[in-house]
Amino acid sequence: MRFIVSLILAVWAVTAAAQDWEERQVFASGAAQATPLRVLSSTDIALFEPVLQSFLARYPGVEVEYLVTSTASLDTYFRADPDGYDVVISSAMDLQLKLANDGFALRLEDVSHPPRAQWRQSLFAFTTEAAAFVLNRAAFAGQELPTTRQGLIRVLRAAPETFRGRVGTYDIRASGLGYLFATQDARASETFWRLTEVMGALEARLYCCSGEMIEDVAAGRLLVAYNVLGSYAAARGDLGGQIEIIQPVDFPTTMMRTVFVAERTKVPGPAVDFLRHVLALQSADAGEEGYALPPLAGATGEALPSTIALEPALITYLDQLKRKTFIREWESAIIQGP
Amino acid sequence: MADAVQISGSLRSRLTATLIGGAAVLAVLLYLIARTYAAQIAQQGQDNVLGASVTSILDAAVVRDGQVEVDFPYAAFSMLSTPADDRIFYAIYQDDTLLSGYDTLPKAAATPGDVSFDTGSVSGAPVRIATASRRMIGAELRTDITVSVAQTQDSLSGTLTEIGRNVALFGAGFFLLAVALSFWATSATIGPLQRLTRSVMQRGPQDLSPVSRPVPSEMVPLVSSLNSLMGRLDHSLRQSEDFIAEAAHRVRTPLTTVRSYAETTLQRVDKEENRQALRSMVRAIDESSRAAGQLLDHAMITFRADHLDRQPLDLVDLVQDLVQGLTPVADMKDITLRVHGDAVVPYAGDAILLQNAVRNLIDNALKYSPGDGAIDITVKAGPTPTIDVRDEGPGFPQADMARLPTRFARGSNAAGIIGSGLGLTIAQDVAVAHGGRLVLGNDPKGGACVSLSL
Numbered sequence: 019m020r021f022i023v024s025l026i027l028a029v030w031a032v033t034a035a036a037q038d039w040e041e042r043q044v045f046a047s048g049a050a051q052a053t054p055l056r057v058l059s060s061t062d063i064a065l066f067e068p069v070l071q072s073f074l075a076r077y078p079g080v081e082v083e084y085l086v087t088s089t090a091s092l093d094t095y096f097r098a099d100p101d102g103y104d105v106v107i108s109s110a111m112d113l114q115l116k117l118a119n120d121g122f123a124l125r126l127e128d129v130s131h132p133p134r135a136q137w138r139q140s141l142f143a144f145t146t147e148a149a150a151f152v153l154n155r156a157a158f159a160g161q162e163l164p165t166t167r168q169g170l171i172r173v174l175r176a177a178p179e180t181f182r183g184r185v186g187t188y189d190i191r192a193s194g195l196g197y198l199f200a201t202q203d204a205r206a207s208e209t210f211w212r213l214t215e216v217m218g219a220l221e222a223r224l225y226c227c228s229g230e231m232i233e234d235v236a237a238g239r240l241l242v243a244y245n246v247l248g249s250y251a252a253a254r255g256d257l258g259g260q261i262e263i264i265q266p267v268d269f270p271t272t273m274m275r276t277v278f279v280a281e282r283t284k285v286p287g288p289a290v291d292f293l294r295h296v297l298a299l300q301s302a303d304a305g306e307e308g309y310a311l312p313p314l315a316g317a318t319g320e321a322l323p324s325t326i327a328l329e330p331a332l333i334t335y336l337d338q339l340k341r342k343t344f345i346r347e348w349e350s351a352i353i354q355g356p
Numbered sequence: 357m358a359d360a361v362q363i364s365g366s367l368r369s370r371l372t373a374t375l376i377g378g379a380a381v382l383a384v385l386l387y388l389i390a391r392t393y394a395a396q397i398a399q400q401g402q403d404n405v406l407g408a409s410v411t412s413i414l415d416a417a418v419v420r421d422g423q424v425e426v427d428f429p430y431a432a433f434s435m436l437s438t439p440a441d442d443r444i445f446y447a448i449y450q451d452d453t454l455l456s457g458y459d460t461l462p463k464a465a466a467t468p469g470d471v472s473f474d475t476g477s478v479s480g481a482p483v484r485i486a487t488a489s490r491r492m493i494g495a496e497l498r499t500d501i502t503v504s505v506a507q508t509q510d511s512l513s514g515t516l517t518e519i520g521r522n523v524a525l526f527g528a529g530f531f532l533l534a535v536a537l538s539f540w541a542t543s544a545t546i547g548p549l550q551r552l553t554r555s556v557m558q559r560g561p562q563d564l565s566p567v568s569r570p571v572p573s574e575m576v577p578l579v580s581s582l583n584s585l586m587g588r589l590d591h592s593l594r595q596s597e598d599f600i601a602e603a604a605h606r607v608r609t610p611l612t613t614v615r616s617y618a619e620t621t622l623q624r625v626d627k628e629e630n631r632q633a634l635r636s637m638v639r640a641i642d643e644s645s646r647a648a649g650q651l652l653d654h655a656m657i658t659f660r661a662d663h664l665d666r667q668p669l670d671l672v673d674l675v676q677d678l679v680q681g682l683t684p685v686a687d688m689k690d691i692t693l694r695v696h697g698d699a700v701v702p703y704a705g706d707a708i709l710l711q712n713a714v715r716n717l718i719d720n721a722l723k724y725s726p727g728d729g730a731i732d733i734t735v736k737a738g739p740t741p742t743i744d745v746r747d748e749g750p751g752f753p754q755a756d757m758a759r760l761p762t763r764f765a766r767g768s769n770a771a772g773i774i775g776s777g778l779g780l781t782i783a784q785d786v787a788v789a790h791g792g793r794l795v796l797g798n799d800p801k802g803g804a805c806v807s808l809s810l
Contacts, residue, residue, distance in 0.1 A: 119443045121479055138441035205430055330444045331434030338456040339426045339448065 037095060041086035047074045052081035055288050058096055059107040060089045060195070061275065062229060065253055065310040066107075073295045080288045088226055089113060089194030096122070096280075104283040105292050107275065109247070110194030112201075112332040114141055114276045119330060123278035126290060131297060135274065135314055137328045142293065143274035144300035146315035146325060149199045150248035152232055153262040157241040166268040167209045170242070174216050180241070181220045186231050187244040189224035190348055199245045199271055201335040201344060202326050206269045211351060217244065218352040236260040245271070253310045272325045274314065367549075371542045379534030383527040390526075394519040398512050399484070405435055406486035407471040409505045413448065417501045419494030424450050424501060438511035445478045449502040457504075461485070466502050481508050548572050552579065564590035594659075601655040604648035611648070615641040650778040653712055654763075657782055661789035664706050671701040671710070671743060672735045678714055679733065682722070690728045693718070697735040703810060705790050713786035716779035717745040717806050724749035724804065740792065742809040751798035761794060783808060 041063045046052055059066065063086060070082055085103075087095065089110035096106055100122055108114050115137060117123060123140035135143040151170060153163065157180070164170040174181050188196020203210035223240065225231045228250040231243040236257040251263045277296055279289040300313050315325075326332070335344060409432050416428040426448055436444050447457035462476045466489040474485045489502040548571055555569060566583035615638060622634045672695070679693045686693050721731045729748040736742045752760065752767060759765045761784040764777040783806070784794040792810035799805050 119445075121443070121481070133439075138443070327434075327437075329434055329437045330442075331430050331432075331437065333444070334428070334430050334433050337426075337428070337446075337448075340428065340456075343425055343427050 037087070038091075039085050039087055042084070044081060044083045045070045045074055046081040047078035049078045052079055053285050053288050054081050054083060055105065055285060055292060056083045056085065056103045057105045057107065057292070058085050058087070058092055058103040060087065060092050060109050061107055061311070062086060062250075065250070068309045069296060069299055069311070072299065073292060076295065077288065077291055080292070082292075088192065090192060090197075093117065093194060100280060101282045101284075103280050104285055104289040105277060105279055107277045107296075108194070109147070109273060109275045110198050111143075111273055111276055111326055111328060112198050112336055113194045114278065115328065115330065115332045116336055117141075118278055119333060122281050124281045124283065124286065124289075126279065126293070129290075129294060129297070135328065141276050141278045141328065142297055143276050143328060144296050144314050145249070145275040145311050146272055147247055147249040147275065147312055148265050148270045148272040148324075149203075149245045150251065151264040151266065152235050152243040152246045152248075152251050153264065154235050154238055154241045155260055155262045156238065158262060163262060163264060165264060166266055167207070167213050168268070170244070170266075171209075171213055171216050174220060174242070178220060183221045183223065184239070184241045185217050185220050185244070186223045186225055186234060186240045186242070187217060187352075188231075189226060191345060192224075192226045195228075195247070195273070196245065197335070197341075198273060198326070198332075200348065202271050202273075203245070203269075204344070206271065209268070211347075213244070214348065214351040218354045221354075222352055224352070232257065232261065249310075249312050270324045274325060274328065275311070276328070368542050368546050371545060372538055375538030375541060376535050379531050379538065383531040383534070386530065387523050387527040390523040391516075391520055394523070395516055398515050398519070402484055402507065402509070402512055403473050403486065406473070406484060406505050406507060407488075409433065409436055410471055410486045410488045410503050413446070413503045413505065414488055414490050414501065417490060417492060417503075419492050419497055419499075422494065422497050424455065424492060424499065426455070426501070426503075432505075436505070436507055438507075440511035440514050442508045442510050443481060443483075444508075445483065445506040447504045449504075450499055455501075461504055461506055463502075464504060468500070476506070478506060483508050484512075548575060556582075564593065597655045597658055601652050604651040604655075608645055608648040608652075611641050611645045615645070647778070650716075650782065653716075654778050654782055654785070657709055657712065657785050657789075660706060660709055661785055664709075664789055666704045667707060668702060668704050669707050669710075671703050671741055672697070672699065674707065674710060675714060675733055675735055675743060678711060678718060682715070682718055686722060686731070689722065689725070691722060691725050692730040693733065694730055695733045695735065698737045701735050701737040701741050703741045705810065706786075709786045709789065713783040713808060714743060714745075716782050717743075717808065720779050720806070721745050721747035721749070721804070740809045742807055744805060744807045746799060746803060746805045748803040751802060751804045752796055754798075757796050760796060780806075 043063055045067075063084060066084070070084060074080065074082065089108050090113075092106070092108055093110070093113040093116075096103060096117065106114070106117070106123075118137060118141040123138075125138065125140045127139055129136075129139065129142065131142050151164070161173075164173050174185065188199065190197040190200045200210070223234075225234075225243075228247040231240065231246050232251050232254055234240040235243050236254075238260075248263050248265060251257075251261060254261075277293055279286065279293055283289045299309060300311065335341060412432045412435075413426060413428040416432075417424060417426045419425075433444060433446075436442070445458045445461045447459070447461040447463070448455045449463065458478065460478050462474075462478075462485070464472065464474050464476075464485060464487040466472050466487040468489050468491055471486055471488040474487065476483055476485050483506040485504055485506040487502065487504040489500050492499050492501055551569070552567065552571060552575065555567065564586045566586060567579050571579050618634055618638050618641065622631060622638065625631050625634060675695055679695055683693060718731065718733070725731060725747045726749065731748075732744075732746045734742075734744040734746070736744075756765070756767050760767060761780040763781050765781075766777040780794070780796070787794045787808050787810065790810045792808070795807040795809065797805045797807065
């Protein structure tokens with residue numbers, strides 16, 4: 019009996035360890051007997067490394083294992099093993115808020131953060147990032163660039179043959195952030211559905227992540243990518259010549275990247291230090307250059323009206339029935355092929 | 357000496373304690389009632405929002421193609437945002453099957469068309485749960501949809517803590533105010549009693565007049581009995597004074613008769629031992645008569661002292677008149693009466709009493725002065741109007757000095773000298789009645805010195 023239990027545990031451990039990470043890297047300052055800190059994140063290492071390095075410079079006694087996966091699988095992995103991670107960072111505000119609501123986030127009473135940018139003293143926002151159109155610069159040369167969704171619809175309709183198969187957006191079934199953007203877009207305006215219809219008619223290609231979409235736009239495989247994280251695009255300085263990033267002016271859907279300390283962390287000290295460090299670096303008045311992530315806007319004063327509010331209503335679209343309905347609607351709009 | 361009064365508590369402390377105790381009970385009661393009421397109202401507020409949320413979810417339920425769809429609005433949960441960021445949980449059941457939401461939320465039975473509220477807990481967190489259900493009827497489908505929405509109560513308890521603190525502060529303030537008021541009320545209530553006590557204590561020993569100051573109605577029985585007690589006391593004192601005066605008068609008249617008979621008989625008797633007896637008799641009669649006279653004087657002074665008839669007068673004038681009247685008596689003993697001091701000493705006093713007092717003092721001096729001497733009477737205006745009478749007699753015996761001014765007390769060297777022991781008493785009573793005093797002393801060069809200062 020004991021053998022079987024051990025076997026099951028061993029198999030489970032192997033499966034757990036063999037999770038399919040997009041990126042995985044251990045950052046250490048080389049100090050002996052460093053405290054291991056497991057950070058589960060949806061943010062690419064390229065964007066987050068400066069933050070990690072500055073953390074290590076200040077806290078050399080910590081060894082950070084940085085695990086990157088998509089927002090949707092991040093939620094799945096963490097729920098499956100809430101003991102296994104110390105800090106969780108994700109851009110999917112709704113999934114993060116649901117984790118906090120479900121009691122997975124440690125309450126930190128003495129972390130001071132603007133009320134708008136934190137929920138329940140357990141979930142803290144540290145960036146403000148807008149969803150953008152990313153366009154292939156060459157394809158739009160000499161044309162007036164669309165600045166609204168209506169404008170984008172007009173451009174796509176005007177030259178369907180040019181854009182067929184060359185527009186891309188998030189596959190909201192696979193991407194938590196894509197789902198968040200889509201649902202918030204749908205809340206804001208019916209134009210989202212018309213745009214989705216139009217993209218569906220043009221045999222839109224669906225992506226799991228912003229990075230690939232940006233690369234495809236740069237390479238000319240895509241001409242238009244919709245609802246891409248502008249911050250990721252802007253961070254790709256090397257592609258600056260090929261792509262054009264446009265913040266829609268009609269309703270710029272803006273999300274805040276959030277971080278929390280796992281409720282069951284075994285190293286609350288370093289985990290809270292890490293969280294504080296991230297918040298301090300990303301506060302608008304930190305004034306330090308060189309970090310790829312945009313800071314938390316309006317941390318000190320004005321709230322951006324289009325920023326998705328960090329409130330329990332975010333779990334609305336995570337409801338199974340609502341999600342099923344929404345995805346069915348979306349599928350029928352975006353997938354029009356045989 | 358009066359017996360020590362038995363003390364049983366204090367009216368002031370009892371009253372204060374009762375008032376403060378009452379205020380404390382009221383303050384605590386106020387706190388409890390206000391808190392309970394606030395809790396009810398706050399809970400009502402949360403229930404209203406939870407009810408609205410449940411209703412909006414339930415309203416979104418539709419049957420499509422034999423399937424239940426609940427496309428509830430974003431507002432269903434955004435209305436549940438609270439300042440304390442309360443957690444929310446919900447569950448949507450079709451009959452007994454969980455369609456969506458949290459299976460950890462306790463399932464509550466609901467009557468259709470009615471939102472029911474309950475308190476429970478979800479994974480250890482206490483929550484308020486609103487539940488409602490609705491019967492859906494579609495083609496070949498008949499089913500009950502039950503929706504529960506739960507919310508933690510952090511914001512509510514935060515509000516309650518704040519209200520509780522404010523109400524506690526309010527109650528404490530109310531209590532402090534009541535304490536201050538109760539001290540004030542107690543002194544206001546005890547005040548008349550203290551004023552009465554003071555006015556009774558400040559009375560002169562002879563003052564037995566009724567209390568005339570108005571008193572609160574509750575004190576009327578006490579004051580009336582006090583007044584009636586004093587009235588009876590006054591009456592009986594007056595009676596005894598009257599009795600003494602009457603008795604003295606009745607004794608003096610026959611004594612005068614007896615004395616004149618004795619004098620006449622003395623003229624006629626030749627035998628020396630009989631004359632001797634008669635002389636003793638005459639002297640005894642004189643003594644009795646004088647005592648009776650002084651008793652009369654004393655009674656009169658006691659009476660007048662209560663109702664002083666103050667008139668402006670000149671003490672020097674008054675003394676001169678007396679000296680003039682007494683000069684014949686002094687001449688008989690070859691004693692010179694000399695008046696010294698200021699020329700005019702104006703004073704407002706009762707002339708009859710003052711005359712009586714000074715006459716007694718000069719009388720005494722005459723009695724104890726050896727023949728061929730002098731009595732010096734000094735009248736001074738300052739610092740207080742004073743009349744000194746100084747003789748050349750033996751002086752007061754040192755041991756008796758303190759008791760001499762009491763009634764019927766006589767010096768140990770007074771044997772053989774006619775006297776009643778009332779002279780100094782009268783002088784002292786007059787001095788006290790005028791707010792002054794009588795000081796006895798001896799002159800280092802010999803002789804007694806009595807000083808009547810007013």
